[in-house]
Amino acid sequence: MADERHPLFLPVVLAGGLLFGFGLAVSRMTHPEVVLDFLTGEDLGLAFVMGGGAAVVGLTVWAATRSGRSAPLTGRRYARRLKTLDRNVVGGGVVFGVGWGLSGICPGAAYASLGVGNWPILWAVAGMFLGAYAQGVLRTRLAGADVAAAGD
């Protein structure tokens, strides 16, 4: 697959990441303190970060999907991001919410926080990898147990 990729694929992804990270720094979401102030109701401005981002993406996705076209670099047909709504979506939201409220960090903001020089955020990055790893191992085992049980 990597061989067939358009030469501009990685440069565009890099440019998108640069804009994304710059925006996170502008919004100060890279500061866990700002997120915690939002969650305790002391400064609700952070709502405009998700609101502004979702509005831009929403308009873009709406217009692109309506055009019926495909993406120039991949030939992929434009489509909305639709995940299946199941118990995991709610359970994951609960676990993520408690973690976000405890630490004031989420994945994108944590990566960008490294860029503003916030080295203690490495604790959070290490934690996120640990959590993602534990989740992957546990769910693989549970799926294996299901298959074994079904075979009985």
Place this chain on the structure above:
Amino acid sequence: MAAELFPNGVASYAAGGVLIGLGTALVFLATGVLAGASTFLESTLSYVSDVPRFARYRASRDWRVVFTLGMVGGAAAYALAFQDGPWVTAVQPWRLLGGGVLVGAGTRLGKGCTSGHGICGVGSLADASLVNVATFLVLAAGTAQVVAALGVTP
């Protein structure tokens, strides 16, 4: 009233949000991929682990590394231009580590994070994303307030 709810105004927050949206929109328009930030955790684990759940992200793992390095670089560019030296959090390491573990597990179980569900999914008006965002907002606000009430600062 507005000054009480928004002591730092809303302009920098909205501007940051629009830039985040533009970064996501650029990648989407060029590639058709609506990229969130948390898949990077599992796709990167596929470099060092054989767990099947991570292996399915192998095809995207290299560009997700590039996307994440871009985020670090974009924030660094802002810091170099507008910040007096590095900014360092005062939030205690145990909160960052413990919260990080839950964030890593919860975002992957729940199929997305603040960007995947919060921006891409909400922008797509996807019911799963709206439910996920409502859930994590309520839990996060409750948790932060309980932690603050227990006298943990910062």
